[in-house]
Amino acid sequence: MLVNILIIDKRRELPAKYKKSLEDSDTSVKIASTLKDGITEIQSLEPDMILISDSIDEPLTDFCERIRALTYNTRPIIIALSKSADSGDRILTLESGADDFLSEPVNIEEFKTRIKAHLRRDIELNLDNKTLLPNRKITEKSLKRILNSAQKHAVLLIGIENLANYKSIYSDVAGEKLIQTFVAITKSTLEEEDFFGQIGDETFVIITNIYRAEKMAAFLTFAFDTVAPKFYSEQDAKRGYSLLKGDRLAEMRANFVSIQIGGILEFEQIETVNALLERLYSVKNNAKIPSGSSYLIDRLRISGENSKSESRFNNYIYVKEPDEALSLLLRTTLELQGYDVVDEIDEENEFQPSIIIIDCSDDFDGLSACRKIKSAPNFVHSKIIVTTTIHDKAAVLNAGADLYLPKPYEISDLIRWVEFFKKSEL
Numbered sequence: 001m002l003v004n005i006l007i008i009d010k011r012r013e014l015p016a017k018y019k020k021s022l023e024d025s026d027t028s029v030k031i032a033s034t035l036k037d038g039i040t041e042i043q044s045l046e047p048d049m050i051l052i053s054d055s056i057d058e059p060l061t062d063f064c065e066r067i068r069a070l071t072y073n074t075r076p077i078i079i080a081l082s083k084s085a086d087s088g089d090r091i092l093t094l095e096s097g098a099d100d101f102l103s104e105p106v107n108i109e110e111f112k113t114r115i116k117a118h119l120r121r122d123i124e125l126n127l128d129n130k131t132l133l134p135n136r137k138i139t140e141k142s143l144k145r146i147l148n149s150a151q152k153h154a155v156l157l158i159g160i161e162n163l164a165n166y167k168s169i170y171s172d173v174a175g176e177k178l179i180q181t182f183v184a185i186t187k188s189t190l191e192e193e194d195f196f197g198q199i200g201d202e203t204f205v206i207i208t209n210i211y212r213a214e215k216m217a218a219f220l221t222f223a224f225d226t227v228a229p230k231f232y233s234e235q236d237a238k239r240g241y242s243l244l245k246g247d248r249l250a251e252m253r254a255n256f257v258s259i260q261i262g263g264i265l266e267f268e269q270i271e272t273v274n275a276l277l278e279r280l281y282s283v284k285n286n287a288k289i290p291s292g293s294s295y296l297i298d299r300l301r302i303s304g305e306n307s308k309s310e311s312r313f314n315n316y317i318y319v320k321e322p323d324e325a326l327s328l329l330l331r332t333t334l335e336l337q338g339y340d341v342v343d344e345i346d347e348e349n350e351f352q353p354s355i356i357i358i359d360c361s362d363d364f365d366g367l368s369a370c371r372k373i374k375s376a377p378n379f380v381h382s383k384i385i386v387t388t389t390i391h392d393k394a395a396v397l398n399a400g401a402d403l404y405l406p407k408p409y410e411i412s413d414l415i416r417w418v419e420f421f422k423k424s425e426l
Contacts, residue, residue, distance in 0.1 A: 374400030
């Protein structure tokens with residue numbers, strides 16, 4: 001992980017000497033010779049550490065207070081460098097916001113060791129407790145740096161899908177082990193200059209070069225899908241999905257945990273971290289498939305700042321219910337909830353309802369319709385709810401249903417599941 005240090009010092013020889021002693025493959029050092037240049041660098045670079053000399057035209061105490069106010073979100077380490085050895089100066093400078101005070105001249109080896117110790121402690125404080133990866137603060141700072149960099153980078157946003165369902169069945173501890181396995185697989189693909197951090201419990205970011213991004217995404221999706229079934233019971237692994245039990249005997253097919261990856265290779269027109277993340281989420285969402293891991297690598301398309309990614313969910317619902325009274329009740333209730341109920345669906349039409357509710361009669365005609373719809377390419381993102389008097393849950397779910405809802409059921413239960421599918425696709 002690249003660490004950025006900013007030295008603010010009017011002198012020539014000493015800051016150059018400090019830079020030479022600190023700079024290596026993991027540490028980048030910049031020098032600003034004026035306060036104005038220093039403030040500009042702080043705002044654009046968001047350095048991890050600031051070394052400030054008393055050679056500047058402002059008291060160290062005033063500068064430390066000013067920087068603490070300016071960088072309250074990022075909290076860089078501030079090291080004061082001074083020719084003074086007076087304990088009063090040390091105390092005042094430390095009280096004003098400096099993290100350390102070094103009297104010059106300094107022993108260069110001790111200087112280097114103290115700086116590295118501060119940086120090590122700062123990194124350790126910003127690691128996630130479970131994955132030991134850089135947290136959101138560090139990850140967003142790294143993304144901001146590549147936006148301001150002249151070098152070309154690729155960014156991958158990786159989301160672990162269906163993890164909440166997995167945890168509800170197999171426990172939070174099992175979920176943590178699965179995440180740790182994903183982290184281990186990902187780390188095996190990284191090179192020294194790559195960055196790997198997270199912005200949420202189930203969302204991760206990789207910064208790499210533009211030539212490796214797609215190969216990395218392809219490997220990660222393949223490797224994760226190879227390993228994921230081993231985290232399930234023998235029965236679930238053989239079946240290919242798990243069962244979730246809902247209220248009032250409603251039970252839903254739960255696909256295996258997977259990863260979805262969205263990548264961007266070019267983002268010169270993106271100016272803020274929020275805009276970059278919004279674009280990455282949009283690409284990742286477009287990579288989503290009904291089951292299994294997938295990825296999509298995209299070049300920049302013009303997108304306004306704070307624009308919203310397009311949802312896969314639309315308000316259209318198709319209902320196939322032979323009981324006219326129940327069909328009318330369903331239509332009326334759904335329309336009162338703000339949904340549009342359609343009378344028919346066409347396999348050739350690319351625009352399909354988000355939810356399809358099919359009644360399965362005793363002769364299994366509904367299951368045949370379910371299989372046909374599920375296999376049609378234009379219905380890959382539609383959720384199918386099968387209502388039935390046939391109490392054969394395995395047969396219904398194996399036919400491709402996303403939810404098995406045995407009759408008789410409460411209308412409120414059906415509406416609750418419709419809302420669940422809607423939220424999961426937004």
